[in-house]
Amino acid sequence: MNISIFDSTGPIMIGSSSSHTAGAARLARIAALIAGGPFSRVSFGLHGSFAKTYRGHGTDRALVFGALGYREDDERLPQAFELAKHAGLAYDFYEINLEGAHENTAKITFFLNDGSRQEIVGSSIGGAQIVIHRINGFETDFTAQSPALFISQQDRPGTVSDVTAVLADYRINIGVMKVSRKEKGGLALCTIETDDPIPEEAVQRLKKVRHVLSAQAVNLMEEDE
């Protein structure tokens, strides 16, 4: 049996719905890690079932809670709005129609303090599991089951091998790698899922690689894996 007993009995979570509450909190938390930060405003576009039933399951509070960086099994989740006020995080919700998207999908826009924006689209697919589909318009497919690197780069020959060379120096093994671009030779997003956590030093070195514009590591806490 390749399914863990903690997948059938679990997750430990805040109710009332693993997809609309726990999954929503997890989605926003992972999205915030990808966005980096710091940010003081976040905007949530809710699609499908998220938009229709968000109040009954506390999806709104769960999303804000996750964006603040709290875990989905933290009992302070119902106080998310008060916590956001205290932390100086502004938030708003709007309904959005994302063609062909999963019923429980959100488009989350983080307004960073440096004036830039990070726009992340992801879905809560049941059992508190999530998938990040798009980051700033680039397609990806990240389920937050392992640590990952998100690298924004110019689509030039040799860039990918320069990036993997840095990872090799830190003995970080690559599990999955996906490069997505909008046009040849333009901007590209490289998603690298790794078997090991990514040290900050490696991220700093990656930022100095030629044609790399930004690098963000998402190292998950133990029970995320």
Added chain:
Amino acid sequence: MSGMYRNFEELLDLARKEGAPLWRIILENEMQISGKSEEQIFARLEKTFGVMERSASRALETPLSSVGGLITGVSSRQNAYAQSGRTFCGAALNRLMALALSCSEVNASMGKICAAPTAGACGIVPAVLIVVRDQLGLTRDETLKGLITASGVGAIIMANATVSGAEGGCQAECGTAAAMAAAAAVELAGGPPETAADACCFALMNAMGLVCDPVAGLVQVPCAQRNASQAVNALLSADLALGGMHSIIPPDEVIGAMYSTGRMLPVQLRETAQGGLAATPTAKRLFQEIFRENPLKDSAES
């Protein structure tokens, strides 16, 4: 790592070959696929069961409010009634229902629960484990072995069928939870692996075809009632098996039947709140009352 068995029959074969209870084989499999030690796994089980115990007791005395408030106070009222001496099903079964209802109430009020196998069905396994533990005077470790049995059965159903209400209806959520709890109750009572498998079969038989029809789309009604009734289903299925009844349909076929039945259910009866109780005039009125205020602003963006 694919593990030691793929379905119930292979699990039973291993248990027979090693002369071991199901929980022992399930634990060995867990150690193999996770690379964790027995101590590490028991530590996590301890944490899991701690959450289950708290959610099964929190609403026993204190009603918890929730959006819509459709089930606020059901647990404390059932708990008081359980002790009244006037019940048909007896104090133990009424307490069982109150424990399951407490979990449902905690879940609806955005409190902490452990999905088993889902949040909507989170009351069944805890209520059964607690009542069986208290009735048999089991130690903490013995009770956690029951949790292993239950979780192992849940994993088999996840792998070979579904535990999602959106895919298989309530039978996949609360029916699976009853099957998990029934197998655990048999093993905790000292029944052999085949008897645990029989109990699992009966629990699924008794829930076959049960639809998911949440009123106003909330995880409250009839979810709370189903948590109470499926907890009773778990114990009566365990009693039927321990009493000597044998399932003429083997467990993997019963699980397969549950899965195919779920896929035959129209989408209106699979968590969409468009059929069953959710489609009644009263449910529609409740939906309007609860969700009318504070609609989302519409956005032209796409």
